[in-house]
Amino acid sequence: MASVLIQHGRVVTAVDDYFADVLIEDGIITQIGKNLVVQADKTIDATDKLVLPGGIDPHTHFDMPFGGTNSADDFESGTIAAAFGGTTTVIDFAIQQKGESTLKGLDIWHDKAQGKATIDYGFHMIVTDMQDDRLHEMDRLATSGVTSYKLFMAYPGVLYVDDGTLYRTFRQAGENGTRICMHAENGIVIDEIVKAAVKAGHKEPLWHALSRPTRMEAEGVHRAIAIAEVAKVPLYIVHLSSSDALEQVRLGRARGVDVQAETCPQYLLLDENMYRKPGFEGAKWVMTPALREKWNNDVLWQGIRMLELATVATDHCPFCMAGQKDLGVDSFTKIPNGAPGVENRMALMYHAGVVQGRISLNRFVEITSTQAAKTFGLFPKKGTIAVGSDGDVVVFDPKRTETISYDNKRTHNMRVDYSAWEGWEVQGYPDVVLSRGRVIVQGGSLMTRGGGQYIPRARVGNLLR
Ligand code: URP
Ligand code: ZN
Ligand code: ZN
Numbered sequence: 475m476a477s478v479l480i481q482h483g484r485v486v487t488a489v490d491d492y493f494a495d496v497l498i499e500d501g502i503i504t505q506i507g508k509n510l511v512v513q514a515d516k517t518i519d520a521t522d523k524l525v526l527p528g529g530i531d532p533h534t535h536f537d538m539p540f541g542g543t544n545s546a547d548d549f550e551s552g553t554i555a556a557a558f559g560g561t562t563t564v565i566d567f568a569i570q571q572k573g574e575s576t577l578k579g580l581d582i583w584h585d586k587a588q589g590k591a592t593i594d595y596g597f598h599m600i601v602t603d604m605q606d607d608r609l610h611e612m613d614r615l616a617t618s619g620v621t622s623y624k625l626f627m628a629y630p631g632v633l634y635v636d637d638g639t640l641y642r643t644f645r646q647a648g649e650n651g652t653r654i655c656m657h658a659e660n661g662i663v664i665d666e667i668v669k670a671a672v673k674a675g676h677k678e679p680l681w682h683a684l685s686r687p688t689r690m691e692a693e694g695v696h697r698a699i700a701i702a703e704v705a706k707v708p709l710y711i712v713h714l715s716s717s718d719a720l721e722q723v724r725l726g727r728a729r730g731v732d733v734q735a736e737t738c739p740q741y742l743l744l745d746e747n748m749y750r751k752p753g754f755e756g757a758k759w760v761m762t763p764a765l766r767e768k769w770n771n772d773v774l775w776q777g778i779r780m781l782e783l784a785t786v787a788t789d790h791c792p793f794c795m796a797g798q799k800d801l802g803v804d805s806f807t808k809i810p811n812g813a814p815g816v817e818n819r820m821a822l823m824y825h826a827g828v829v830q831g832r833i834s835l836n837r838f839v840e841i842t843s844t845q846a847a848k849t850f851g852l853f854p855k856k857g858t859i860a861v862g863s864d865g866d867v868v869v870f871d872p873k874r875t876e877t878i879s880y881d882n883k884r885t886h887n888m889r890v891d892y893s894a895w896e897g898w899e900v901q902g903y904p905d906v907v908l909s910r911g912r913v914i915v916q917g918g919s920l921m922t923r924g925g926g927q928y929i930p931r932a933r934v935g936n937l938l939r
Contacts, residue, residue, distance in 0.1 A: 483520025498865030501910035528562025528866030533787035541810030559817035560904035591926030619930020628661035648707030651933035658694030679756030692718035699726035790816035851932035865911035
């Protein structure tokens with residue numbers, strides 16, 4: 475029986491904070507207590523360190539075909555980078571090709587991940603069309619552990635679906651006890667604004683932001699909540715970026731709709747001035763929704779404190795500047811949308827959240843791990859440190875400082891030729907990262923590759939029906 479003993483650390487979960495030793499045997503936490511007297515195959519000294527549940531990033535796009543190219547990290551490089559950053563589970567997005575079976579889409583994503591992933595993973599299913607005769611597939615997906623769907627109001631002609639498709643899918647998802655994830659932005663109106671900007675001769679990355687008013691995100695959030703309310707399905711707004719959109723979540727929750735929302739470090743810490751950098755550099759942050767005016771950052775932090783925002787994910791969707799982002803050098807409309815970040819989320823949120831005094835340590839654990847596990851049917855297997863839970867543990871050094879940089883191999887293992895967080899100095903960094911008791915990262919080195927498993931997720935239930 476392989477065993478690891480983590481000694482003398484400060485164990486922090488979403489609700490607890492105490493000093494104890496943690497024993498992991500055969501991948502599962504079997505004992506937690508003071509001064510455990512046990513013989514373990516391996517001992518890790520966590521004196522002066524935090525012992526945290528591994529991070530869960532419920533929003534990644536590995537090896538995703540998009541904008542005429544594929545996101546630059548696959549399941550091999552993406553999960554290794556995640557591990558370096560203290561994330562031990564990702565939920566990636568499988569895609570249904572229009573007119574084809576969702577089950578076929580799932581098979582394709584299993585093939586992409588199997589044997590390549592270093593950390594554990596699950597899948598959401600992106601639905602691109604859902605006629606009545608395909609609804610039965612959704613129950614089969616749920617049975618195989620895919621218990622959430624993503625639908626898009628954005629990207630007309632690509633991933634966009636109309637309101638009828640939304641309603642049909644929402645209803646079935648609700649009946650099955652599963653959850654809807656929504657990319658909520660009025661892509662039809664945005665497309666008209668984009669066309670007018672192009673006609674007026676605008677080409678630069680800044681126009682990606684200027685053509686996407688926050689009101690169109692708020693409209694999408696409002697509509698998604700209204701449809702979910704009628705269809706009676708639990709809803710999760712992905713990558714919420716603005717105060718206007720958050721206001722709609724607040725209103726929906728106040729009238730009893732089961733709606734949660736996710737934001738990302740980029741919407742908490744960056745702003746649209748990134749697009750004003752000289753030349754084509756702003757393309758690094760061309761993502762949808764776009765970065766917003768600076769004042770939105772504080773409103774979103776407030777949303778985290780007031781429990782209006784449930785989780786912080788990355789929406790990791792990296793494209794290299796050379797050969798990918800530069801497809802749009804002559805027009806902002808052709809820049810592949812997305813940015814890297816799976817490796818940086820835990821450190822950024824600890825630094826900007828806990829060290830800078832915006833959130834408590836328990837809330838940090840909740841938004842980066844525990845809540846995603848609960849929302850997406852992984853809890854208590856993942857998302858906490860408890861007897862019986864998986865030994866997904868981060869021994870986190872609260873004093874260690876790093877400068878995030880493309881050139882710093884301790885902070886950049888993503889297969890992309892820039893860092894979206896270049897030069898950011900953070901205090902607090904993972905020292906040892908364990909996935910089901912396997913030490914996968916220690917002292918800035920990768921200790922093992924592969925071994926990540928597909929984790930079927932439970933249905934989330936539906937109290938509205
Ligand atoms: O720009 C983004 N966010 N790219 C990934 C696809 C999505 O909308 O999540
Ligand atoms: Zn999206
Ligand atoms: Zn995304």
